Structures are given as C-alpha cells and as structure tokens.
Amino acid sequence: MNTGRTRNSPWAIPALLALVTLFGLLAALVGEGGIWWALSWAALAVPCACSAYYFVRGLLPPDKP
Amino acid sequence: MTARGLRWWSWIHRWSSLICTIFALLLCLTGLPLIFHEELGPNPAIDEVAGPGGRASVDRMIAEALAGRPGEVVPYLFYDRDKPILKIPTAASMTSAPDTFFYKVFDIRTGKALAADQPNEGFLYIMLRLHADLFAGTKGMLFLGGMGLLLTLSIVSGMVLYGPFARRLRFGEIRKRHSNRLRWLDLHNLLGIITLAWFGIVTLTGVINTLAAPIELMWQSNQLLEMAAQNRGKAPDDRKAPVDLVLANVRAAVPGMTVMTLAFPGTPFSTPTHYAAFLTGDTPLTSRILKPAIIDAASGEVVAVRDMPWYATALFVSQPLHFGDYGGLPLKIIWALLDIVTIIILISGLYLWLAKSRAGGARLDLVETASAKAAR
Incomplete structure (x- = not known):
C-alpha cells in the first residue's frame, strides 16, 4: 500500500466529524445556556451541512468526462 | 481486514439491519413530529401576571379538579419545566394506568384553570405510542428496545465496514457512472459515516429509555422502600396533611431545587403512607435528574431525601440526548434534519439489499468496485 494513504487515513475526516458531533451534543447539555447553545448549534450544523452537500452532489448527474 | 472478517461483518450488517429496518423507519418517521411536541402539542394560553413569583393554593386547585370528576382521585401533580403551570390528573384509582388520566391544567401563580386539550389523545399521542411502545405497554417498549439494540449492532458493523470501503475512495467520492446501485452504495456509506455519532447516540439513548419500566421497578423495590422505612414504627394515621403544607416542607428541606412531580400516597411511586416528591436542579443537566x-x-x-441510584441517573441523562429538547428550537431543527438523513440511510440500505439480491450475489459489490477502479 502506498504511504500517502497511511498518513491520510480514511478515518481522519469521519473521526473529526464524530468529535465535532459529540462536542455539539454535550455543549448544550453540560454548558449553561448562552454561548454554549450557539456553539452546540454550530457544531451540529457541520454533519447536517456535510450530509446535505454530499447528498445533493450524489444526486446530480455525473460530470462530463 | 481479512476476507473472512469482511464477510462476517457484512453478514452481521445485512441481517441486523434487515430485521430492524422496518421498525427503525417507523421510529424515525414517528420521531420526526415528536421532536416538536412542545410546539405542536396542547399548549394552554398563559396570561401575563403582575406578580410572577406568586403561588396560589394547590389544595384549592385539587378541589377544583376533583369537583368535575366525582368518585375520582388525584394520583399525581405534574409541574412543567419551562411554564408556570400545574397539570393535575384525576383517575379512577391511585394505581390507574396513566393513559386513563383526565388532566386539568392550572396557572400556578393565580390558581386559575386553563383551557387545554388532553395530552393523551390526538395525532401526537398516537405518534408517541407508536414510537415508544407500539400501544403494547412495557412489552412493546422492551421489544422496541431490542430493535434498538439490533440497530446499534447495525451501526457498529456499518462503521467497521466503512474502513475497507473507504480505502478505495477519497472521502466524499460518489461513483455515479457505473450503476445506480453503486451511486447509492457510496451515498449510503457516506451519509452513514457523517451522521454516525449522532445516530449512534440517539439509538443508544433510545434503548436506555426503553428500560424505564425495569429501572422504575428496581428503584421502587430498593430505594423507595428503604427511604420510607426511616419512619417505620410510627402509629398508622389516616389523617392526610394538606398538599400545600407538604410542598412547603419539601421546598424548605431541599432549597435550590424545584418540585417537578408529587406522587400521592398509594401510587406506584410512593407508599400507602407517604407522599413522594421529585425535585430537579436548575442547570440544563440537573434539570433532568430527579431527586x-x-x-x-x-x-x-x-x-428522607436522597439521590437516585446510578441506573436511574443514566435514564435521566439519556432522555435529553434522545429527545434533542435541551438547546432551543435550532437544536430541534438540527435533530429533524439528521433524522431525515437517517431515513435516507435506512431506505437506501433497503434498496441496496433488494438491488443486490435481484442482481444475484454478494460478490457483485467487489466486482463492481474493481471494474469502477479499472475504468478510472
């Protein structure tokens, strides 16, 4: 296997997304209102936006070769 | 991963998903309106009051609730976490099932009865029962818990399978040119891995919620009896202290906390000779943990006043994480969006299985991937 792949593990982005999601879930629960709500919304908007972006992109017809 | 490991995890993912998919879809669909139950549900109009800190007599409200329901009793008082209202149910007996309760809602500051629909009827109630217990009580709830466990297994195995899958593709790459099936395979995997943490947490906390009945039973048979035993030896007495006095004594004994529920003597949550009050704190987290x-x-x-045991605390903390009701309306909207994404994942998973069995064979996946690679 090439070394570029090991440095850029396929898990890098999924792990980052999971961390951001967990932070968002806990921010509003453990933090006390105010800024923590906003941080929670911002963090949890990331998986929402990624889902929407890739879903729309996946439904578009293939690019011209 | 070895070829054998891959086959094993694919088998687990296929069958755990297939068994629970139809229920998972039902849970996602019925869960969608339930996210907004506070906005959609019966909401009494609350007046502006000059002295917002005032408290009217609860005994008077109880008398008014009972006046319209001859022969019935009041088993509980339910306060609201956010609104200054008190919900007083009446029932045929102290041990009547909650779905037979008739509710009357009062403004706690003025004692005025408010017009409100019954919470145990209408569209949202049907959604709730379908979501929580399939109209089958504790059995239905535990059954859905089992389906939730299978869904958890399906999420975990899906995550394991993402590893070998992703080695061949860049993150976010969707192969569209070869077949619809391949396009949807990539979308299924991609959306699944993006929402993995949220879907995993909501599923797992949902499973914990289905254990509410056994958890209540454990608490009743251990702690509740222990706590009540602290004044055993007193002569039995048929007198009942006024509820206003009970509430005042509780508030004085546990300063800084709010009474959320009062269980009257003889209900499953009290004893024949004791009231039980359940109090909460005022931070987002402690407002969920009953004392x-x-x-x-x-x-x-x-x-006696005592913290709940760890298994009850686990239940209380898992509730907001399942409901998504702890961060205002934007959090609920996020919950709804992620719920819709999981519906897409479930339906695409079902489609992939159908398309695969129609195309005849599990090897198709690898063949297609190899041909796609060659075509690039």
Whole structure:
C-alpha cells in the first residue's frame, strides 16, 4: 500500500466529524445556556451541512468526462 | 481486514439491519413530529401576571379538579419545566394506568384553570405510542428496545465496514457512472459515516429509555422502600396533611431545587403512607435528574431525601440526548434534519439489499468496485 494513504487515513475526516458531533451534543447539555447553545448549534450544523452537500452532489448527474 | 472478517461483518450488517429496518423507519418517521411536541402539542394560553413569583393554593386547585370528576382521585401533580403551570390528573384509582388520566391544567401563580386539550389523545399521542411502545405497554417498549439494540449492532458493523470501503475512495467520492446501485452504495456509506455519532447516540439513548419500566421497578423495590422505612414504627394515621403544607416542607428541606412531580400516597411511586416528591436542579443537566423526597402523609414532614441510584441517573441523562429538547428550537431543527438523513440511510440500505439480491450475489459489490477502479 502506498504511504500517502497511511498518513491520510480514511478515518481522519469521519473521526473529526464524530468529535465535532459529540462536542455539539454535550455543549448544550453540560454548558449553561448562552454561548454554549450557539456553539452546540454550530457544531451540529457541520454533519447536517456535510450530509446535505454530499447528498445533493450524489444526486446530480455525473460530470462530463 | 481479512476476507473472512469482511464477510462476517457484512453478514452481521445485512441481517441486523434487515430485521430492524422496518421498525427503525417507523421510529424515525414517528420521531420526526415528536421532536416538536412542545410546539405542536396542547399548549394552554398563559396570561401575563403582575406578580410572577406568586403561588396560589394547590389544595384549592385539587378541589377544583376533583369537583368535575366525582368518585375520582388525584394520583399525581405534574409541574412543567419551562411554564408556570400545574397539570393535575384525576383517575379512577391511585394505581390507574396513566393513559386513563383526565388532566386539568392550572396557572400556578393565580390558581386559575386553563383551557387545554388532553395530552393523551390526538395525532401526537398516537405518534408517541407508536414510537415508544407500539400501544403494547412495557412489552412493546422492551421489544422496541431490542430493535434498538439490533440497530446499534447495525451501526457498529456499518462503521467497521466503512474502513475497507473507504480505502478505495477519497472521502466524499460518489461513483455515479457505473450503476445506480453503486451511486447509492457510496451515498449510503457516506451519509452513514457523517451522521454516525449522532445516530449512534440517539439509538443508544433510545434503548436506555426503553428500560424505564425495569429501572422504575428496581428503584421502587430498593430505594423507595428503604427511604420510607426511616419512619417505620410510627402509629398508622389516616389523617392526610394538606398538599400545600407538604410542598412547603419539601421546598424548605431541599432549597435550590424545584418540585417537578408529587406522587400521592398509594401510587406506584410512593407508599400507602407517604407522599413522594421529585425535585430537579436548575442547570440544563440537573434539570433532568430527579431527586426524590419522601414525606409522611399524616404529618406532612419530610422523612428522607436522597439521590437516585446510578441506573436511574443514566435514564435521566439519556432522555435529553434522545429527545434533542435541551438547546432551543435550532437544536430541534438540527435533530429533524439528521433524522431525515437517517431515513435516507435506512431506505437506501433497503434498496441496496433488494438491488443486490435481484442482481444475484454478494460478490457483485467487489466486482463492481474493481471494474469502477479499472475504468478510472
């Protein structure tokens, strides 16, 4: 296997997304209102936006070769 | 991963998903309106009041609730976390099932009865029962818990399978040119891995919620009896202390906390000779964790106050994480969007299985991937 792949593990982005999601879930629960709500919304908007972006992109017809 | 490991995890993913998919879809669809139950549900109009800190007599409200329901009793008082209202149910007996309760809602500051629909009827109630217990009580709830466990297994195996899948593709790459099936395979995997943490947490906390009945039973048979035993030896007494006195004594005994529920003597959450009050704190987290206080029914004196055991705390903390109701309307909208994404994942998974069995064979996946690679 090439070394570029090991440095850029396929898990890098999924792990980052999971961390951001967990932070968002806990921010509003453990933090006390105010800024923590906003941080929670911002963090949890990331998986929402990624889902929407890739879903729309996946439904578009293939690019011209 | 070895070829054998891959086959094993694919088998687990296929069958755990197939068995629970139809229920998972039902849960996602019925869960969608339930996210907004506070906005959609029966909401009494609350007046502006000059002295917002005032408290009207609860005994008077109880008398008014009972006046319209001859022969019935009041088993509980339910306060609201956010609104200054008190919900007083009446029922045929102290042990009647909650779905037979008739509710009357009062403004706690003025004692005025408010017009409100019954919470145990209408569209949202049907959604709730379908979501929580399939109209089959504790059995239905535990059954859905089992389906939730299978869904958890399906999420975990899906995550394991993402590893070998992703080695061949860049993150976010969707192969569209070869077949619809391949396009949807990539979308299924991609959306699944993006929402993995949220879907995993909501599923797992949902499973914990289905254990509410056994958890209540454990608490009742251990702690509740222990707490009540602290004033054993007193002569039995048929007098009942006024509810206003009980509430005042509890509030004095546990300063800084709010009474959320009062269980009257003889209900499953109290004893025949004790009231039980359930209090919460005022931070987002402590407002979910109930602390019980046991009150002697005759004298109105607080007998014991104690934290709930860890398994009850696990249930309380898992509730907001399942409902998504702890961060205002934007959090609920996020919950709804992620719920819709999981519906897409479930339906695409079902489609992939159907398309695969139609195309005849599990090897198709690898063949297609190899041909796609060659075509690039």
